[in-house]
Amino acid sequence: MILQLSRQTVRRTWPAYAGAFVALAFGIILLGLTVALNGAVARANDRPTLTRDERAELESLSSMFGVMSGISLFMAVFVVGSTFGFVVATRRRELGLLRLVGATPKQVRRLILAESGAVAVAATLAGGLATTLLTPTALWLLKDRLTDVHLEAPTPWLAWLIAAPCGAVVALLGSWRSSRRASRVPPAAAMREATVERHRPTILQILVGVLCLAGVVAVAAFTSGIPPLLALIIGVFLPDVMVIGAMCFGTILFPGLAALIARPFARRDVTARLARDQLKAAARTTSALAAPILAISAIAGSIILVLSFTVDWTSAKDREQLTAPLVVESGGGHVAATVAADPKVATVDVRRLVSVRIDGDRQDADVVDPASAAEARGLRAVEGDLDDFSGRALAVSSTFAMDYGSGVGDTVPAEMNGERLELRIAAVVPDAPDLYGEILIPEDLVADQVLDVEPDLIFVVPSEGVTPDEVRRSLAAPLEESGSQVWASEAWIDEVEARNRAGNQLGLWVLLGPAGMYAAIAMVNATLIGASQRRHQDAVLRLLGATPRQVRRMAVWEAGFIGAAGLTAGGLVSGFTAWLVRRTIINDVGDTAMTVPWVPLLAIGATCIALVVAAALAGTRVHVIAARATPVRDSA
Numbered sequence: 022m023i024l025q026l027s028r029q030t031v032r033r034t035w036p037a038y039a040g041a042f043v044a045l046a047f048g049i050i051l052l053g054l055t056v057a058l059n060g061a062v063a064r065a066n067d068r069p070t071l072t073r074d075e076r077a078e079l080e081s082l083s084s085m086f087g088v089m090s091g092i093s094l095f096m097a098v099f100v101v102g103s104t105f106g107f108v109v110a111t112r113r114r115e116l117g118l119l120r121l122v123g124a125t126p127k128q129v130r131r132l133i134l135a136e137s138g139a140v141a142v143a144a145t146l147a148g149g150l151a152t153t154l155l156t157p158t159a160l161w162l163l164k165d166r167l168t169d170v171h172l173e174a175p176t177p178w179l180a181w182l183i184a185a186p187c188g189a190v191v192a193l194l195g196s197w198r199s200s201r202r203a204s205r206v207p208p209a210a211a212m213r214e215a216t217v218e219r220h221r222p223t224i225l226q227i228l229v230g231v232l233c234l235a236g237v238v239a240v241a242a243f244t245s246g247i248p249p250l251l252a253l254i255i256g257v258f259l260p261d262v263m264v265i266g267a268m269c270f271g272t273i274l275f276p277g278l279a280a281l282i283a284r285p286f287a288r289r290d291v292t293a294r295l296a297r298d299q300l301k302a303a304a305r306t307t308s309a310l311a312a313p314i315l316a317i318s319a320i321a322g323s324i325i326l327v328l329s330f331t332v333d334w335t336s337a338k339d340r341e342q343l344t345a346p347l348v349v350e351s352g353g354g355h356v357a358a359t360v361a362a363d364p365k366v367a368t369v370d371v372r373r374l375v376s377v378r379i380d381g382d383r384q385d386a387d388v389v390d391p392a393s394a395a396e397a398r399g400l401r402a403v404e405g406d407l408d409d410f411s412g413r414a415l416a417v418s419s420t421f422a423m424d425y426g427s428g429v430g431d432t433v434p435a436e437m438n439g440e441r442l443e444l445r446i447a448a449v450v451p452d453a454p455d456l457y458g459e460i461l462i463p464e465d466l467v468a469d470q471v472l473d474v475e476p477d478l479i480f481v482v483p484s485e486g487v488t489p490d491e492v493r494r495s496l497a498a499p500l501e502e503s504g505s506q507v508w509a510s511e512a513w514i515d516e517v518e519a520r521n522r523a524g525n526q527l528g529l530w531v532l533l534g535p536a537g538m539y540a541a542i543a544m545v546n547a548t549l550i551g552a553s554q555r556r557h558q559d560a561v562l563r564l565l566g567a568t569p570r571q572v573r574r575m576a577v578w579e580a581g582f583i584g585a586a587g588l589t590a591g592g593l594v595s596g597f598t599a600w601l602v603r604r605t606i607i608n609d610v611g612d613t614a615m616t617v618p619w620v621p622l623l624a625i626g627a628t629c630i631a632l633v634v635a636a637a638l639a640g641t642r643v644h645v646i647a648a649r650a651t652p653v654r655d656s657a
Contacts, residue, residue, distance in 0.1 A: 048097030049148025060175030233266030271308035317540035318591025342399030352504025
């Protein structure tokens with residue numbers, strides 16, 4: 022009986038469930054593509070013929086896709102859960118009618134779960150099939166834009182086995198929460214022409230919101246002791262916690278923000294005042310509509326700001342530590358020997374990288390001479406002593422020491438060229454990603470193999486009385502044939518900064534592109550669902566004398582106020598995250614200029630507002646046309 026009734030209600034209320042279907046199907050596509058991309062990278066990593074540069078590219082892609090997977094899963098859970106909740110909120114009167122004719126709370130809950138299950142099965146199949154079809158295109162775009170390594174699609178069942186169950190669980194969790202709310206709908210709801218939804222969050226929402234708030238406060242309290250690279254990781258995932266906390270109090274937060282934003286407009290325009298009152302009365306609907314806007318603006322804004330500030334930090338570290346006035350970017354050949362043979366050069370500090378396994382993880386380690394690195398790159402110890410940096414020893418960055426929970430005197434299991442070693446940490450050095458990595462090993466440990474390793478960079482200190490320009494002119498001819506380039510240190514730092522920002526732009530498209538597209542679909546989807554449920558309200562307004570233009574203006578005001586409320590909350594989350602990262606940077610290198618990428622941030626806000634307003638106008642236009650044809654019937 023329940024299954025038959027659920028099929029009938031899904032067919033009858035298809036506009037609302039079509040929105041839930043779209044949200045879940047695209048969520049599964051998003052999850053499936055991230056699984057497929059991660060599988061392709063893992064499959065390529067198993068090839069024994071990969072070069073060190075290719076392995077470095079794959080490790081970078083693996084880290085990027087790991088973050089992308091977290092963002093994708095969060096967006097899917099967030100959007101699908103709010104969409105199913107929205108569906109129940111828009112059917113309050115219908116559920117009240119079921120209660121009025123004798124349905125028990127348990128039967129209402131089973132009905133909602135059955136309806137959601139039917140939609141989840143259809144959406145899972147559609148999303149899985151679409152993922153299988155889109156995976157080759159995604160891999161082609163990846164190879165065309167990001168890497169030269171050939172990536173092969175993993176078995177399609179991998180995406181099905183991971184993304185489909187995740188999507189089903191997300192749908193069931195969202196529908197379970199919604200079904201509990203539906204079971205508490207009183208029979209009197211069927212008799213109400215208008216319903217003022219409860220603003221007060223549930224006990225569970227209050228507990229989760231308070232825990233999220235406590236976590237954010239704890240992170241803020243201990244920010245002074247966090248290395249900037251660790252702050253970068255925190256800045257990527259902390260917005261998720263803040264968004265969850267904000268949504269726990271969404272029925273209070275978003276109607277309040279929307280009313281505050283609407284205040285100056287409501288004084289002059291009656292349609293703006295009606296829109297404000299509607300948003301305050303329909304608290305749960307307002308919260309559900311603002312959810313995807315909050316999520317994408319908070320997450321995207323935070324990542325954009327954090328990555329920009331990280332480039333500012335690395336550039337500041339370069340300027341603070343780099344003392345060599347010249348930097349040579351090697352083009353191959355015996356460049357280091359050529360530079361060292363020049364009589365105008367006093368110190369040649371060569372940066373070479375070798376592959377090493379630390380606790381089973383393959384990583385690149387810098388092979389350094391501590392004396393020349395201290396003179397040219399400002400290498401120094403913040404813990405321990407670089408005089409002990411020889412033999413079976415290593416130095417690690419502050420971030421590595423914190424991540425691994427290791428310190429001076431501890432031993433780290435390592436493997437180099439098939440030989441297992443126990444390396445003692447002799448010193449902890451400051452983070453400086455452009456100048457050296459997180460792991461440094463002494464030259465005498467790999468003296469028999471380092472000479473065959475081509476240098477990445479050569480830091481050059483001129484002899485006493487010789488200017489950097491004289492050294493550049495002297496090295497220009499010998500290095501020209503090898504394709505090497507000699508930079509003044511400031512010009513090199515500017516060039517590295519530009520490359521890092523360009524790389525960030527490309528990385529942002531990978532990290533946020535699919536999630537942003539999904540959020541855009543969710544915004545339009547939620548707005549159209551809301552518009553479809555306002556058909557009765559719009560018809561009543563028309564009977565009371567409102568013109569089609571006034572109905573459309575009210576819809577635009579509602580969409581604008583909701584969009585502005587979501588963006589305001591998202592902006593506060595992004596601003597707080599950026600403040601935390603900036604605070605760690607100031608603690609590390611002092612007050613330095615921070616670059617705020619206003620263009621992408623403003624583009625996110627403008628796109629969100631444009632999408633919800635356009636969707637609201639489209640939905641309202643359909644209703645106005647229908648109301649002109651049958652106004653009396655629609656109002657009944």
